[in-house]
Amino acid sequence: MSITLILIILTSGISIYAWSHQDLLDKWVFHPFSVNKKNHWYRFITSGFLHADWMHLFFNMLSLYFFGGVVERVFMSNFGYEMGIAIYLLIYLGGMIVADVPTYIKHKKDYNYRALGASGAVSAIIFSSILFNPINLICLFAFICMPGFIFGVIYLIYSYYEAQRMGGAINHSAHFYGAVFGFVVSFLLVQGAGQNFIDQISGWRIF
Template identity: 40%
Template structure:
């Protein structure tokens, strides 16, 4: 895991400060959250700003802890600039997928860094598929790629069944963003981790097929 890098600290501090402002100022929160109707009317800044707002402290802490655990492998392999490209690219990809799936729901809204953080998580899995994850409710380590595949499959289920008050589409989009951008930035992965690339692609292909068939 290592020490926190300066870029990770800056991202966490920005999320904490902006989220805290949103906790106590509803007009600020409402102005910068992701909302389909507002984005379609031209307020594109919401596609970016919403990723620095959170519903509550628990939501904020969970996202920042996930970023803390998975930022360093990406930084170590790809460097600060590419890390930021993956973070921002995943953030935007997640919100664009949410916009696509909810384009006719003008009042649909969402906030949170989950898309960006999930992109970093998937980048780390691609770069270090030998990693093991320790989940709070599972007493044994889980291979990172198993978690990655399972998470995307659960996101598809959540999108189909609308499980909970969770932006499953933004999570999925962020994961796909992290997956695609990392492969573009590190094509050597096709040589060294081809099996992992194929396995992690399965849920992405499944979502495409389900969407084309009208089942999602």
């Protein structure tokens, strides 16, 4: 079984279980105040295995399913099976942690702030995939399709703008920093990935 599928099953199981076990949800949710005051650093990881509702869980896990396999295969072909899995988890869990660092800094004295979800980790995997296959089409709402590198630029601009605006309940900052982490670390680890990225974009034509 692939590591991507294992993460999907694990995250789905924990999320569904936590919906009916409020004590676990409270203990695992990302709560910057508790991290700061009680040293609950584990929340950087545990919160990534929780989701607010079915829709939140569905979109994150669907995205991980579609993009995770590509990243998994690239890492395994370059580093072997065991090291490939380790690097994949570095991108996924590292993206989960790094994505929440700015949120922690901003809200560490705010008792009422809480966050949850694998969005930062999934963004890291999506942008790792974009690095490896920048001209593969990514479709929004099943009919608005564009090459991955164009989607990536739009995604980063939108996430950054929304994070500055601080509108709504979505942690856009986590999306932005998770995406940057996944792209940069994959670029540094996989030899030739940067040149392949440039070559593919250079050869791309609209028509």
